[in-house]
Amino acid sequence: MTDLAAVKAALRTQAVETPSWAYGNSGTRFKVFAQPGVPRDPFEKVADAAKVHETTGVAPSVALHIPWDRVADYAALARHAADLGLRIGTVNSNTFQDDDYRLGSVCHPDAAVRRKAVGHLLECVDIMDATGSRDLKLWFADGTNYPGQDDVRARQERLAEALAQVYGRLGEGQRMLLEYKLFEPSFYTTDVPDWGTAFAHCLRLGERARVVVDTGHHAPGTNIEFIVAVLMREGRLGGFDFNSRFYADDDLMAGAADPFQLFRIMHEVVGAGGLASDVAFMLDQCHNIEAKIPAIIRSVMNVQEATAKALLVDRPALARAQAAGDVLAANAVLMDAYATDVRPLLREVREESGLHPDPVAAYAASGWAGRIVAERVGGRPAGWDA
Amino acid sequence: MTDLAAVKAALRTQAVETPSWAYGNSGTRFKVFAQPGVPRDPFEKVADAAKVHETTGVAPSVALHIPWDRVADYAALARHAADLGLRIGTVNSNTFQDDDYRLGSVCHPDAAVRRKAVGHLLECVDIMDATGSRDLKLWFADGTNYPGQDDVRARQERLAEALAQVYGRLGEGQRMLLEYKLFEPSFYTTDVPDWGTAFAHCLRLGERARVVVDTGHHAPGTNIEFIVAVLMREGRLGGFDFNSRFYADDDLMAGAADPFQLFRIMHEVVGAGGLASDVAFMLDQCHNIEAKIPAIIRSVMNVQEATAKALLVDRPALARAQAAGDVLAANAVLMDAYATDVRPLLREVREESGLHPDPVAAYAASGWAGRIVAERVGGRPAGWDA
Amino acid sequence: MTDLAAVKAALRTQAVETPSWAYGNSGTRFKVFAQPGVPRDPFEKVADAAKVHETTGVAPSVALHIPWDRVADYAALARHAADLGLRIGTVNSNTFQDDDYRLGSVCHPDAAVRRKAVGHLLECVDIMDATGSRDLKLWFADGTNYPGQDDVRARQERLAEALAQVYGRLGEGQRMLLEYKLFEPSFYTTDVPDWGTAFAHCLRLGERARVVVDTGHHAPGTNIEFIVAVLMREGRLGGFDFNSRFYADDDLMAGAADPFQLFRIMHEVVGAGGLASDVAFMLDQCHNIEAKIPAIIRSVMNVQEATAKALLVDRPALARAQAAGDVLAANAVLMDAYATDVRPLLREVREESGLHPDPVAAYAASGWAGRIVAERVGGRPAGWDA
């Protein structure tokens, strides 16, 4: 028997961080389709993120991406967020868009480029200090396109050295989240291509170095929930970058491509006590062709639904069936939770928190979509290049 | 016993078309790294392509991409090419970079957008008329990102209708080459995702509709040489877009990632008489981090080497071993050809054609690299956006 | 607004064929784990299949596999089935387990082996005549393991010749269903590896040659519902072999690995009128570690649930959103149906048909599991080898 009150309580305290860059324009190498009303600066991005929190109640922080979100006064940005009921979350570095980074950043053969990249990472820690952010998230585009192009092990040495420098600069309550990715933009080797590599580096760095699992960054067939379980067992799961993929790093809305997988991931998280832990739940998505704010709202709701189903799993019954080796019964317990329509439950949770039961409708009714189109005229729409 | 004179003759007549866009800047969604000396207009692209032909002797045509290669006077462009010993090859359409194409082009739900797209395709045929091109190559980015976004079958109907219109416009000696691609930029459905779909459309269109095999456009594990063999058996192989991939549509240099695969493909081509047929051999690559012209020269050489090895296969011995069901002997015959170092043979072929035996060295010695960097100052470097 | 009565009517008339071999022992190359109570002959397999139909009401036929289901008197087997409320469905051939087939069957380089294989296929048609089966399902393990081992095109010629012979032998109401599979047991080329190849052969054979989609037979990332839609548009979808896979041809219970994919497939089927067509819905699964009959019951229920959800899609609303290019709204319409818990509806449908609302519970209550363990003692348990 599931304790519904406990389920609701857990759902009410869930927090899903949204990424500032998802509010701006994005696309593929073939085309970035511009959308009207897109923010033109970090303050407007924060305002959009506030709208997502306002309607869902579970998106209380927004991640920054430096330099895209560089501002003169980070304290002012943090206050702006606070005024809107939000806080600044993870700070994400960018060591892939400067011309110097053609052959890598912290793994570049040239020490001068590496120094520049480390300098940027240290700047990100400064920004964390200024914004009160807990987490520095590092994703490196570093890698090679051709066999022989560079020395794989030498690049690992350079990487280790850079990470150690940055880790040493972290304040006491701050963490380093190291993200891995199979490929893109590098097409032969990637310097942090899998969780094993990220894990090995974190081990050498210290307790506050953790691995980030981006759900779109794996080879076909990879069992992501297994990785989640193993990393939690090792105490090294830093957080998630949620999104969906059918093929590669498609960056579609979380829960859109394989909602059952998202449920299985949340099942491992819940089972290991991850909901009430320091694991960070973040979105990292691109809304290339669909309206951005509603897509983010929908993604947050998808994470909520997966979480609700995971919370509804009858764990004692599951444990009994597992212990008995009853394959079908154990699977059925899990599937019963997944088959449940949790939308009514989530509507209740929202209403009990004083929210509109349907965030999508609430957003539509808010008039925000029309307002930003009308007001955000002129200036340069935010995108991956600024 | 292989007839070396025949092998050399075949190698001398090989033709690999290079794509105008590979001479311009390219990159990933994360960054386009600009290179110095990149062409600023189609005339300069053709000049670079001429350099590749000059050094390799087997790259006599250059493919255009419209609108990136739009010029006021196509006859002038064709003359410019001819003056440099080149001809204009395939015309490639682009129905993915206009804002109207956010949800597709010829498959778009809105008839007005479809009309616009068809208009562009017809313009491409006009350009073929003006340049004397034989082939219209169609690749559609059309597709959807989310389940339910559009009706799969309805989109097929729209596609069929558009193709029929364009096919009807072709002149007698002109062909339509239909390219398929598993994914990107669409991430749920792609309207022409596999050779079967392209083939089905070609069948309904007529004899001069053919399928193009881009070696980077398949799901992991797909046996490309099998598709080549089947399409040749059906008389529907229009040509190749050669490039390399380790992961997705990485667009690396042909032969760089899996030279054995390229050899197996050429083995099927040679075995079915494809070298002396109307099959088009084209490159379609991006040189994101490496020097562009030398990378294209190297790619052409890689295709030559694969072809030379395929020509060296002792086919009577192979047929005997196959007929006898001798798995190891048959495989050994093929591997013997592959293990052969064909670089000396190709050096001979080049010297007998009056070329420098080493195209890379010849290019380096030509001074072209320095000249274009010095001369191509100002203006807008060519790229995927222009 | 969905017409619930129509949905229920459609669900009541659904038919999912179960495969005789799924009731026998199966495993991997590493181990076949025997289960107690497994049938020892085709009559016992049919009895088990009858149990699945008895509890679910939608599994009225059972597929045979020859020679595993060879009996002296097929008419007697058909009568036995009829007595149990069942009919004999598709006849499946086996051209992979005789020592002669080491290098292939209908594609073998040796004409004598090909003749033997064709002889077996013709025997299958004889059995269809005797059992009243409509469909001959052909899956060929033919292929090669090593490059060069055999001639790809020559094998296609042999395949075409064999298919034509068998097709010519079919009676008027009989069909040939040609199955494709990416790989296994062949590991380099497979002679019918994809839907395109199967489709091309069917086109040359005639109207009653159709393609079978086994949901486990594709490369990673393949969009199966797209193939379904295209084949239905071409009038060439013969039927399904349902099962689940996380990696390769895992043959898990249908709906177990990706229930959302099964729903999307059924959405395409329903949208194209496939429920009330001659498309065959079959299971093709292996229950290596779980109890077989309950696993098949569960699989049938999973297909029912996916179908119910597909029937609940608000198609007018979907069409409106699609026509308007409203990506999020269109996706939401589809997801609303998927999020629905259809188990109550299916319980109603069963009760209205006089069945127990829960087939799993009904089976447990029937005592069949205990009875077969007690009674099926001695003899040789059925498996893939007999």
Next chain:
Amino acid sequence: MTDLAAVKAALRTQAVETPSWAYGNSGTRFKVFAQPGVPRDPFEKVADAAKVHETTGVAPSVALHIPWDRVADYAALARHAADLGLRIGTVNSNTFQDDDYRLGSVCHPDAAVRRKAVGHLLECVDIMDATGSRDLKLWFADGTNYPGQDDVRARQERLAEALAQVYGRLGEGQRMLLEYKLFEPSFYTTDVPDWGTAFAHCLRLGERARVVVDTGHHAPGTNIEFIVAVLMREGRLGGFDFNSRFYADDDLMAGAADPFQLFRIMHEVVGAGGLASDVAFMLDQCHNIEAKIPAIIRSVMNVQEATAKALLVDRPALARAQAAGDVLAANAVLMDAYATDVRPLLREVREESGLHPDPVAAYAASGWAGRIVAERVGGRPAGWDA
């Protein structure tokens, strides 16, 4: 300039271990095709392995698989090997073929099954003591087929406990090699699915626990040479199970599917000093349709050829090009070595060692193939089941 004498010296000292089971019958779940002349006991397997060493000169040890190679007197088996110029190599455990292992072995929910499995592993160490083997190779088929079937983390705990028990039993000069595999025979989770999981367990066990890389055990697109480089940097590469795959764990001859990949792997090995280290080079293959001994000879030769090419890489030139960031030049240095036909060099090496220059011809001339067919009559041919 490469030092040819050093290259030859390195090639002469290379050692590739062959697996006893590759000499016996094998197949897929669909069929095991029996071959004449196959060994009927471990002594005959060792005799075949001796033949491979006799002809190649670089296969001085043979791996055992327990219980397939259980004998009454292991010292006698070791003496038999020594008499034939061979030694007993790695001992491989088998915890997947007993009926008790349906739901796993060391990860099984039932402690009694886990005890049994650990008992078997300890028996393997006893055999190592008796045969003088250095390495215990552990591959676990453990995993689950269905979501919910068992608790992922609990299984990790059980695994860790079992490994610790066995590691504690190892003698001073003995090592534990832990193998990972993406999937098969488990189809949802595998308890050691990737190098990261194997690495994490090895770290906790101690210095003599190492990871084994089987080249067929990865997800599509995985860069294996990167893993090799990282494991060597961490001092945790135990060895290789070489074989080839186009799709999954196809177990084809090493070097048959992607010879360039094998070269890239050996390039990393050579670069990190792995040739003259304690890294074990083993084959793990199945010769389902081809003659077994010649296939193993060919595989050994393929490893030799890849090694020779890797030794020929002009490393100073490579390092210079890498340091200069010259992508094309660095790639060209690597490709020059790969393009070299090393067969003449290897013929020389063999002749200088008093061997026939062509091992395949030497084997054919030896008459062994005919002799074993004639002599090995009666008895039970060895296979995966015995």
